Amino acid sequence: MTFSGGDAWTVILLxxxxxxxxxFLGMTFGSRLPKTGGARRAMDALPGTIFAALVFPGLAEAGFPGLAAAGVIFLAVRKTGSVFLAMMLGMAAVAVLRLLSGN
Structure with missing residues (x-):
């Protein structure tokens, strides 16, 4: 797909x-959002929900090694608090499991 000069500027401006x-809408209407109740709990849950929607399909596609590595990462973060160490352990878990399964 190629854009002409006018199309590219239109995309950039939009x-x-x-x-x-x-x-603007966030600054204008942010103070009017509910501070309590179900709507507030739903908004508080959005970041985790969006993260799950982005991560879970990849985990499902990765199969057992990916799911096992996710478990290793979860436990490592809970025990150590180090995200870097958890990622290294997760990558090692995937590598070992793929090596053992011949993939």
């Missing part, structure tokens, strides 16, 4: 407009 609109 992206800038959308980014500005999101920031």
């Amino acid at each position: 992206a800038a407009l959308f980014v500005y609109a999101i920031r």
Whole structure:
């Protein structure tokens, strides 16, 4: 797909407009969002939900080695608090399990 000069500028300007609109709406209406209740709990849960939606399909596709590595990472972060160490242990777990399974 190729863009002409006018199309490229249109895409850039629309992206800038959308980014500005999101920031403007957040600043304008952010103080009006509920501070308590179910709607507040739902908004508090959004970051974790978005993270899960991005991570879980990849884990499901990775099969057993990916799921086992996710478990290793979860336990390592809980025990040590070091995300870097957890990632290294997770990669090692995937490598060992793939080596053992012949993949």
